[in-house]
Amino acid sequence: MSTLSEVHPGVPWRESAARLAQMLESTADQELCLAVLKQLNRRFGDYAYPGFLKLLLIISESSNTGAKRRLADTIALGLRRGDVPGGILAAWGATDISSAASRRRLDPIEYLTAWFSQPTHRPPLPEGTYRECLVQLMELFNISTVARQWYPLKIEADLAGVEGAFTHQTRERLGILVDSWKQGRPPGDIAQAVSASAASAPLS
């Protein structure tokens, strides 16, 4: 007999996202929300960060306005502290994440952009999926004035200060993303520009 998750594979994810939304809507304590997000991310483990992102994406796509605002504000709090729940990707040139030297912990947008743009330990992320996820995450973060202001600056700081995480192509894409986000362009336009930016360039 088939289980519920086999028949309707999205059901447990939507239920899990609903519980996260319920927590966000009913808890005014941002510190608690950030602590829960970090613990939840740890629960997924280093290999399953896309599962954590999936929950953020489901909430972003929902009509739960209060939950989206609280989630964006919580990410903003993490940005201010350099403590946004991140995911592990292989550093460029590495083929696995088995050693500390071959791993980089990246924030959601940097994670997706690096996964899309450069060889990692994961199968490549299709362009359509990257663009769709990028738009949804940016729309989510744009709900918070602080997140909208801080996130591009955070990426800019990482581009200037972190070695070994990004290829030339990834850096180029993130640079375009930062500039266009700071200009206040719509997420759809930004995703279009970012994904098309290095289409003709050789893979670094």
Add this chain to the structure above:
Amino acid sequence: LQVPAMKISPDSGPVSTPDPWPRDAESAELVGARRPVETDAIRTSPIDCCTGQSAEALLLHKVWSDTPGTSRRLETAPTVPLPRNEDRASAVQALTDFIFEPLS
């Protein structure tokens, strides 16, 4: 604005970070080294936790109906109460368990 750059931690450290684990098993045995549990966990942990989907497929998979007018309001089952704990650490753990439970 002073934006904190990415944390340099064992997870995101520079390439020159030494790997304390000896490369071959014999050396490891000689020095009595034990590979950190975390490393083994990374190698063996399932990519997804419940549905048999790969991590990549998770992002592709749509959880919403595309039918126009379909509500996208997330509602939990009415029988599921939000856990309440006075102690902060317990509250974080209980809420995390509560959110993750459908996936486990």
